[in-house]
Amino acid sequence: xxxxxxxVLGAGIAGLSTANLLLQQEKGFKVxxxxxxxxxxxxxxxxxxWAGAHWRSHAxxxxxxxxxxxxxxxxxxxxxxxxxxxxxxxxxxxxxxxxERFPQDFSDPWFKTLCREYRHLRKEELPTGIEFGITxxxxxxxxxxxxxxxxxxxxxxxxxxxxxxxxxxxNECLESETDIVxxxxxxxxxxxxxxxxxxxxxxxxxxxxxQLPRSYMNWAFFKRAANGGEVTYAIPxxxxxxxxxxTYDEHKxxxxxxxxxxxxxxxxxxxxxPDILPNDQTQLTIKRHGVGLRPCRKGGVRIExxxxxxxxxxxxxxxxxxxxxxxxxxxxxxxxxxxTIKVLKEALQGRPNFQLLISKL
Ligand SMILES: Cc1cc2nc3c(=O)[nH]c(=O)nc-3n(C[C@H](O)[C@H](O)[C@H](O)COP(=O)(O)OP(=O)(O)OC[C@H]3O[C@@H](n4cnc5c(N)ncnc54)[C@H](O)[C@@H]3O)c2cc1C
Numbered sequence: 001x002x003x004x005x006x007x008v009l010g011a012g013i014a015g016l017s018t019a020n021l022l023l024q025q026e027k028g029f030k031v032x033x034x035x036x037x038x039x040x041x042x043x044x045x046x047x048x049x050w051a052g053a054h055w056r057s058h059a060x061x062x063x064x065x066x067x068x069x070x071x072x073x074x075x076x077x078x079x080x081x082x083x084x085x086x087x088x089x090x091x092x093x094x095x096x097x098x099x100e101r102f103p104q105d106f107s108d109p110w111f112k113t114l115c116r117e118y119r120h121l122r123k124e125e126l127p128t129g130i131e132f133g134i135t136x137x138x139x140x141x142x143x144x145x146x147x148x149x150x151x152x153x154x155x156x157x158x159x160x161x162x163x164x165x166x167x168x169x170x171n172e173c174l175e176s177e178t179d180i181v182x183x184x185x186x187x188x189x190x191x192x193x194x195x196x197x198x199x200x201x202x203x204x205x206x207x208x209x210x211q212l213p214r215s216y217m218n219w220a221f222f223k224r225a226a227n228g229g230e231v232t233y234a235i236p237x238x239x240x241x242x243x244x245x246x247t248y249d250e251h252k253x254x255x256x257x258x259x260x261x262x263x264x265x266x267x268x269x270x271x272x273x274p275d276i277l278p279n280d281q282t283q284l285t286i287k288r289h290g291v292g293l294r295p296c297r298k299g300g301v302r303i304e305x306x307x308x309x310x311x312x313x314x315x316x317x318x319x320x321x322x323x324x325x326x327x328x329x330x331x332x333x334x335x336x337x338x339x340t341i342k343v344l345k346e347a348l349q350g351r352p353n354f355q356l357l358i359s360k361l
Contacts, residue, residue, distance in 0.1 A: 003028060003030065004028060004029050004030070004179045004180055004348075005029075005030050005032070005175075005177045005178050005179045005180070006019075006022065006029050006030065006031045006032065006178075006179065006180040006181075006182060007032050007033075007034055007173050007174070007175075007178050007180070007181050007182070008022075008031060008032070008033045008034070008181075008182045008184060009034055009035065009167070009170070009173050009181060009182070009183050009184060009185050010033070010035050010183070010184030010185050010186060010323075011033050011035035011037060011038045011039065011147075011151065011161070012035075012037075012046060012047060012048035012147075012184065012186050012329070013048045013051070013143070013146075013147065013150075013325075013329045013330050013333045014184035014186065014322050014323060014325060014329060014333065014336065014337070015033060015035065015182070015184035015322075016033075016039075016147060016150035016151060016154060017150065017333040017334060017336070017337040018182055018184060018322055018336075018337040018340050018341070019031050019033050019154050019159055019182070020150050020153055020154050020157070020159075020337075021334070021337045021338065021341060022182075022341055023154065023157040023158065023159055024157065025341070026341065026345075029180075030158075031154075031159045031160075032159070032160045032161070032162065033154070033159065033160070033161045033162070034161075034162050034164055034167075034173045035161075035162075035163065035164065036163070036164060036165060036166050036167075038151065038161065038163060039144070039147035039148040039150075039151045040144075040148065044255025044291060044292070044293065045166070045187075045188075045255075046186075047186055047187060047292045047293055047294065047295060047329070048143055048147055048186075048329065048330075049143050049144055049147065049292075050143070050205065050207065050290045050291065050292025051141075051143045051292065051329065051330055052140075052141075052207075052220075052233065052235040052243050052245065052246075052330075053140070053141040053143050053235070053329075053330040053331070054093070054095065054138055054139065054140050054141070054220050054222075054235045054331070055070070055073070055074055055077065055095075055138045055139040055141075055330070055331040056095060056097070056138065056220075056222055056331065057070040057074075057109070057110070057111050057328070057331060058326070058327060058328050059110060060110075061107075061109075061110050063300070065300070066300060066301075066328070066332065067110050067111075068335060069301070069328075069332035069335030069336050069339065070111070070328070070331055070332050070335060071111075071114055071335065072334055072335035072338060073330075073331055073332050073333055073334040073335045073336075074111075074114060074115070074139065074331070076334040076335075077090050077139045077141065077334070078092070078139060081139060087145075087149060088145065088146055088149045089141060089142030089143075089144070089145025089146045089149065089237065089238055089239075090139060090140070090141050090142070090146060090238075091139070091140050091218070091237075091238050092137055092138070092139060092140075093137075093138055093139065093140045093218050093219055093220050093236065094117075094135060094136075094137065094138070094218065094219040094220075095115075095135060095136055095137070095138035095219070095220050095221075095222070096121070096133055096134075096135050096219060096220070096221040096222070097133060097134050097135075097221070097222050097223075097224075098126070098127065098130040098132070098133045098221060098222070098223040098224070098272065099130065099131060099132040099133065099223075099224050100129060100130060100131060100223065100224065100225055100226040101131055101132075101226040102131040102132045103132060106132065108134075109134075111136075115136035115137055115138060116136065116137040117135070117136055117137050118134065118135075118136040119134070119135060119136070120132075120133070120134055121133035121134060121135055127272055127273060129271070129272070130223070130272070138220065139331075140220060140235055140236055140237060140238075141330050142237040142238050142239060142241070143330065145237075145238070145239070146330075166188070167192065168192070168193050169192070169193030169194050170183060170192060170193060170194030170195055170319070171193075171194060171310065171312070174310055174312070174313065174317065176313050178313075178317060179317065179318065180317065180318045180319075180320065180344065181317060181318070181319050181320070182320045182321075182322060182340065182344070183195060183319060183320065183321045183322065183323060184322050184323055185323055186295040186323055186325075186329075187200065187202055187293045187294075187295040189295070189297075189302075189321075189323040189324065195321070197297070197302065197323075197324070199297050199298040199299055199302075199324070200295060200296070200297050200323070200324055201250065201251055201296050201297075201298075202250070202251065202252065202253050202293035202294065202295070202296065203248050203249060203250045203252075203293070203294040203296050203326065203327065204247065204248075204249040204252040204253070204254065204255075204291065204292075204293055204294075205245065205246055205247055205248060205249075205290075205291070205292050205293075205294055205327075206245070206246065206247045206257070206258060206261050206262065206265065206289070206290065206291050207243050207244060207245045207246055207265070207289070207290040207291075207292075208243075208244045208245075208262050208265050208266055208286060208289055208290070209241055209242070209243055209244070209286070209287045209288050209289070209290060210241070210242050210244060210284040210285055210286055210287060211240055211241055211242075211285045211287045212236070212240050212241075212242050212276075212278065212284075212285075213240055213278065214238075214239060214240035215240070216236075216240065216278060217234070217236035217242055217276070218236065219236070220233065220234060220235045220236060221233060221234055221272065221273055223268075223272050230268075231245070231246055231247075231248060232245070232246070232265070232268040232269055232272055233245045233246055233269075234269050234273065234276055241287060242276065243290070244265050244266060244269045244276075245265060246265065247261060247265075248294075248327070250296070253293065254291075255291045255292075255293065256291070257289045257291055259289075262289055266284065270284075294325075294326050294327045294329075295323060295324055295325060295326065295329070296324065296326040296327075297323070297324025297326065299324075300324065300326075301322070301323070301324045301325050301326075301328075301332070301336055302321045302322070302323055302324045303320075303321060303322050303336060303339050303340050303343055304320070304321050304343065305318060305319065305320045305321075305343045305344060305346070305347035306318075306319050306321075307319075307347070318344065318347055318348065320340055320343060320344045320347070321340075322336055322337070322340040
């Protein structure tokens with residue numbers, strides 16, 4: 001496995017986490033990231049900068065695969081948050097989950113034993129209009145800071161990067177010396193030639209980013225409306241920015257800001273937790289609006305390896321996929337990166353845990 005040349009397509013949370021871990025934990029790989037967008041860019045085509053982002057696992061009780069990804073990531077992010085001179089944009093917060101109507105079928109989530117200080121809220125702790133709630137210690141990630149941290153770490157470990165236009169086919173990121181491609185193309189896996197995964201679809205999410213005094217908020221909330229559909233949340237970041245949300249519109253691809261929706265988000269957030277607004281302020285200071293497309297996938301995140309033959313370069317190339325994280329890209333990032341590397345190594349060692357695909361490239 002020496003001197004394998006790896007191209008990672010994508011510099012979102014999936015690509016950067018996988019590329020970093022590969023250089024940190026393995027020897028013998030030269031890793032090169034190719035992407036249209038890199039940390040610092042704000043574009044509707046690039047989901048990661050628009051994430052909340054907090055750890056609030058979506059894994060169901062039966063979905064032990066997703067639970068494992070989220071568990072590994074929770075423990076990893078916790079360590080980063082606790083590290084001395086933490087410059088990752090990650091911090092520990094109190095998470096509150098609210099239900100407007102008492103959930104008759106409620107049972108404690110799988111992470112009850114993972115998240116510190118998990119408990120049900122007492123009646124007197126519930127905001128007006130809320131019938132039930134839980135709280136636990138969770139993690140908030142400032143996506144802009146964390147993505148930049150990962151990129152800097154990657155280059156300091158010897159990784160290289162290349163900005164490209166939007167590729168129309170996976171074979172466009174191959175060079176004669178490429179041995180392995182890790183496909184972390186997010187929502188673009190839907191249309192990218194050589195992948196064109198029909199199971200991938202967007203869930204559009206709109207947010208309003210407001211500026212509060214740094215350290216004013218060290219808690220997040222997530223509320224389910226009585227009608228079951230609408231979600232309302234606020235997530236603080238280490239620099240005092242707070243992300244107010246949200247929307248979750250499946251199969252919607254517009255990245256235009258809807259200002260009526262934004263107004264509704266602010267109203268819903270303040271109605272749930274009026275203490276978002278500091279006592280000495282009469283209104284929130286809006287810094288920017290956000291719209292991002294969550295890269296959802298029927299069947300969940302795709303982590304798979306397949307061999308292909310490049311006709312152009314006359315050689316076998318290993319393709320590893322790591323895309324389709326939906327609304328969980330940050331909270332499962334380390335776990336899915338670890339699993340991608342495991343699948344990659346198994347494929348290189350010839351274990352039968354992958355498909356053999358004779359060439360689309
Ligand atoms: C409003 C909102 C709130 C969210 N909140 C949370 C949260 O609280 N917690 C959480 O865990 N997750 C959250 N998410 C989900 C999270 O943001 C996504 O799961 C994650 O960002 C997906 O990352 P990615 O790396 O797969 O894709 P992206 O970030 O979109 O990165 C894709 C990369 O691939 C490149 N690329 C793709 N195709 C091509 C091509 N053909 N040519 C060149 N370059 C290409 C892009 O330029 C980019 O660099 C939220 C999302 C939204 C929208």
